[in-house]
Amino acid sequence: MSKLKLATAWLDGCSGCHMSFLDMDERLLELAELVDVVYSPIVDTKEFPDGVDIALVEGAVASVDDEKKIKKIRAHSKMLIAMGDCAITGNVPSMRNPIGVEAILDRAYIENATIQPQIPCVVVPKLLKTVKPVHEFVKVDVFLPGCPPSAETFHTALTALITGEPLDVPALTRFGA
Amino acid sequence: MSQTITIDPVTRLEGHGKITIQLNAQGEVEDAHFHVTQVRGFERFSQGRPFYEMPALTARICGICPVSHLLASAKACEAIMSVRIPHTAAQLRRILNLAQMVQSHALSFFHLSSPDLLLGMESDPAYGCAVAADSEPGTDGAIARIELLPSVLTGSTAGDGIGSRAEAHLRRCRCTA
Numbered sequence: 469m470s471k472l473k474l475a476t477a478w479l480d481g482c483s484g485c486h487m488s489f490l491d492m493d494e495r496l497l498e499l500a501e502l503v504d505v506v507y508s509p510i511v512d513t514k515e516f517p518d519g520v521d522i523a524l525v526e527g528a529v530a531s532v533d534d535e536k537k538i539k540k541i542r543a544h545s546k547m548l549i550a551m552g553d554c555a556i557t558g559n560v561p562s563m564r565n566p567i568g569v570e571a572i573l574d575r576a577y578i579e580n581a582t583i584q585p586q587i588p589c590v591v592v593p594k595l596l597k598t599v600k601p602v603h604e605f606v607k608v609d610v611f612l613p614g615c616p617p618s619a620e621t622f623h624t625a626l627t628a629l630i631t632g633e634p635l636d637v638p639a640l641t642r643f644g645a
Numbered sequence: 646m647s648q649t650i651t652i653d654p655v656t657r658l659e660g661h662g663k664i665t666i667q668l669n670a671q672g673e674v675e676d677a678h679f680h681v682t683q684v685r686g687f688e689r690f691s692q693g694r695p696f697y698e699m700p701a702l703t704a705r706i707c708g709i710c711p712v713s714h715l716l717a718s719a720k721a722c723e724a725i726m727s728v729r730i731p732h733t734a735a736q737l738r739r740i741l742n743l744a745q746m747v748q749s750h751a752l753s754f755f756h757l758s759s760p761d762l763l764l765g766m767e768s769d770p771a772y773g774c775a776v777a778a779d780s781e782p783g784t785d786g787a788i789a790r791i792e793l794l795p796s797v798l799t800g801s802t803a804g805d806g807i808g809s810r811a812e813a814h815l816r817r818c819r820c821t822a
Contacts, residue, residue, distance in 0.1 A: 484709075509654075511657075514656070530685070531683075560705045567686065567690055572684070576686060588681075592663075615705070616708065
């Protein structure tokens with residue numbers, strides 16, 4: 469059997485889910501026997517490749533770049549996993565929604581700035597008016613809650629998805645776990 | 646003619662970023678910018694929230710260094726309540742913080758820096774990762790790479806430096822293809 473292609477991506481999150489993924493430690497060796505990691509923040513590939521079997525996505529959709537990325541990921545992946553609470557509910561990033569983009573940028577880049585107060589507008593992506601979870605934009609196949617999901621959760625869930633065994637998510641993890 | 650080189654995204658970095666390098670008509674570097682492509686607005690949405698939420702909330706600023714944020718906000722909470730924690734608690738916090746540093750250095754070395762040290766800057770980006778795709782189809786490149794990492798730390802592999810180890814490693818991957 470040829471190896472499956474695994475991709476991981478982060479949108480608007482804290483990288484904590486990726487850290488928890490890496491906390492699988494020596495079990496990453498086991499995983500490397502079953503899958504090739506073809507795209508990830510820890511891989512140098514810049515473009516999301518074609519024909520990805522499993523894509524793990526951390527974080528909510530908060531900017532025009534995030535929206536483009538998640539649509540590209542969906543178009544090139546057979547299975548999309550919303551990894552962690554930000555991807556599933558918007559969680560912490562969505563706490564800005566009732567406040568509005570202008571107010572948060574103003575506080576961060578003008579009010580709190582000690583030198584050169586200015587709102588970045590070149591090269592950086594435009595923020596969406598509201599932060600939304602991944603499934604608001606594309607179809608999600610598996611929801612894996614947790615803030616972050618534990619390494620044990622990743623190991624059990626990925627092993628099940630790769631081998632085609634049944635996966636009981638509520639038995640593994642929950643929101644805020 | 647002037648030219649701009651864009652590195653997007655910057656991979657194997659603890660965070661979200663882009664780099665642009667501006668070249669002048671002679672092809673010399675005239676300017677360079679690092680662009681932080683993510684903003685969530687903790688500075689604003691934390692305002693007016695219960696102070697006791699802050700350690701858990703600010704830990705989500707960064708999943709790679711959550712302990713620093715957690716401890717800083719715990720100290721702020723103590724200042725608000727005008728209390729001092731016992732000596733033992735302060736020592737436990739110190740252990741927590743040092744453990745975080747050990748973890749962060751391990752992450753930085755094994756997953757972010759070591760692919761460059763092991764494989765060299767010129768290696769194919771698709772394989773520039775501790776758990777990335779095999780070096781050549783049909784080999785155990787990813788696994789060999791992880792297994793080689795500890796020996797780089799301890800210097801126990803034959804050869805006289807990281808460069809020669811990486812070369813030997815690449816040769817081995819190619820031979821078994």
